[in-house]
Amino acid sequence: MNTELKIATRQSYGEELEKLGKENEKIVVLDADLSSATKTNIFAKSFPERFFDMGIAEQNMMSTAAGMATCGDIPYVSTFAVFAAGRAYDQIRNSICYPNLNVKICATHAGVTVGEDGATHQMIEDISLMRTLPNMKVMCTSDDIQTRWAIREIAKIDGPVYLRLCRLASPVIYNENQKFEIGKAIQIGEGTDATIFATGITVSEALKAKELLKNDGIDVRVVDIHTIKPIDKELIIKCARETRKLFSVEDHNIIGGLGSAIAEVLTEEEPKKLKRIGIPDTFGKSGKAMELMQYFGINAENIAKTIKEG
Amino acid sequence: MESIEDLKNYAKRIRKGIIQAVYYANSGHPGGALSVADILTVLYFKEMNINPKDPNMPNRDRLVLSKGHASAALYSTLAYRGYFEDEELTTFRNINSNLQGHPDKNKVPGVDMTTGSLGQGLSAANGMAISAKLHNENYRVYCILGDGEIEEGQVWEAAMAAAHYKLDNLCVIVDNNNLQIDGKISDVMNSYPIDKKFESFGFEVMNIDGNDIEEIIKAFEVARNIKGKPTAIIAKTIKGKGVSFMENKASWHGKAPSLEEFNQAINELQ
Structure with missing residues (x-):
């Protein structure tokens, strides 16, 4: 990145x-x-x-x-x-x-x-x-x-x-040679302590959080879900099996968004606890973008903090 | 070439189709379908450049029935024009039928746009007219609006855009039958004066009797020669036209006739 x-x-x-x-x-x-x-x-x-x-x-x-x-x-x-x-x-x-x-x-x-x-x-x-x-x-x-x-x-x-x-x-985040496919999420890292599923603006924050957590000896992977529908069930199931904890992070209401889409897959295919990080069913407010990301806990530092606590 | 007499007979036959469809479905919207039957007759049997054997012909004229609840009228017209078999009308609104409650362009040959949620059809018609101009195609686009439907704000967004983009290949017909579900237009939400509104938005406007075949033919002729702006034909019609007990009754907006009523209606349409 x-x-x-x-x-x-x-x-x-x-x-x-x-x-x-x-x-x-x-x-x-x-x-x-x-x-x-x-x-x-x-x-x-x-x-x-x-x-x-x-x-x-x-x-x-x-x-x-x-x-x-x-x-x-x-x-x-x-x-x-x-x-x-x-x-x-x-x-x-x-x-x-x-x-x-x-x-x-x-x-x-x-x-x-x-x-x-x-x-x-x-x-x-x-x-x-x-x-x-x-x-x-x-x-x-x-x-x-x-x-x-x-x-x-x-x-x-x-x-x-x-x-x-x-x-x-x-x-x-990516170099020119990166291959993408609609419906196929991208796993970054092989960490097994946790998976951070992210989309859009929160992917780079999740990647920064991954680095911060490394300093604490926590090894996570980040999954960039660029296609939310159809969602990459296979990779979600794989990560649920391979990592100890699951988190999702999005610049979106935690109701109905990325976290919900992942939870739907998990409940049907591979039941496992998922902590959804996002806007907690409340409206936003004025402020600088990075201030708001911090306020709602979707910036790197707060993502890392939530994962350490979680 | 169809004579006026021929077209009048076709309209009668189309009205019978409407009554049959709604009767067999035991649901549907006969009132607003009957009011617009003469307009559809002229469009599909005289005015529009279409080919029932090639429903997706790229340079065909298009029709958007924005008041999609008048679907029975469109289906009856298309069937009679040869897009599909008459018998299919009796499957209207059934679970295995292609003839959905509101027109679905992917299910019925000859339906140019899926409609049903009121107020959206004129925008889609604009899109077709814009596309024609962009690709130097000379097809025309017709859009039928209800007089209650124009209470939807999107209609006026679209009217503004049609004039802004000088869509002289677009012809709007307002089926002004004066009734909506809850009663008279002027009592529920007064959309009058309809002509003045379209005029002020930049349309060439004509007021006609929308149940008079000759007046409808003439209006389309005039519209074809208007340059630089879209045309709106405000067609004064009678809701339930052709079936005595349905005429001018809001209660026949959205209900099916009983067997007795069905027989009477069919008799009146012989």
Whole structure:
């Protein structure tokens, strides 16, 4: 992990989307007046005729994307996660998922790491809402390299995808040669004292926690679950068998998110205690992103602390 | 070429199909299906460039029935137009049927968009119209809205966008039958004046009698030649049109006829 080089996954998204646009003419992009923040403005600059600003009207944007998908276009739709998964939930459900249309929802500014804007803009329920929709695949990428891979990979799938992206710049974890596969989580380390399952922004924090714990003689592994649906049951079961304790950590409500998805696998396949670290069923608040991560216990130091206590 | 008389007879036959479907299902929405039957007749038998043998023909005209609860009207029209067998109408809403309560584009040939949750269809129609322009295709997109449906805010988001993107390949038809489930539009949530609203959003607007075949044909002709903006046809209709005891009764929005009522309705539609 390169902690010197920090890139926000929304930046990786914007840049890679523009590159993909050059290669694939079917890609069209819709945004709801946030293109400078979601970084779809990079695509818009290169391909103005394939970029559609739908204004501050997310519901219309989702159903419009669905209509375009029926005509063979591949719409990438972006806005903040709270407006995508929350405000336009029924449009995603009925216009996109039920007819199984080829729309890629790339939602940025997920989680409390949105920071200063506060609770109204900090989406902590989106994984929960999106993974309960039939036909939907749910992804949450952890670094620049993985995000760039995901942007390209989801274009190859015929059907809806929700990709959760982050505002905050975070370390580059992987090198260019890393292989990824949708539905296959990535195990980092062989530690058997504990497994830390993480997704998105919390993967790099979990990796830092892993290093901190090493100093205390605790050897953990980190599992980067970039695809939350379909989830990698096999690796979850393997880690449950191979490690003494299980933890999940997410910038999301502990209800319905990554921890819940893992718990569902464990209860059916390999019953074992799982400690879920995340936003404890409460709304977020204003503050700096790193302050909020600390406040909610999802930064490296607090993750390490919870694991030592646990 | 279909004569006006032919089209009137087709509309009658489509109305019979609606009554049969709803009767056999013992559920469904006859009122709003009957009100929109003449409009669907003209669209599928005269106006739209379609091919029942090739339902996914890329350059076909498209229809989004945004008021998806009028599914029986769309199914009856599609069956009569040859997309599938008439007999299938009697399976409407059954557990093993393709004819879902609300239209499912993946199950029924000829259904261009899945609808049912009100207010979403115009946005999808916009998407199709935008796509046509992007790819220099000359197909047209039709979208039927209910007059109660336009109480949904998303309709106006979509109306704004249709005018903004100058979607002159889009034609909206508001089935203005004046009734919604809880009563008269003006009593429940007044969406009038509908014409003025669409006009102020940037549409070319026409007011017609939506149960008059000739007026419907003429309106579509005019709409085809409007450039630079979308068209909205406010079609004044009668809910339950064609079946005397269902006409102008909100109570027939969402219930099936008894055997006696079924027989009377079919007799009236001979």
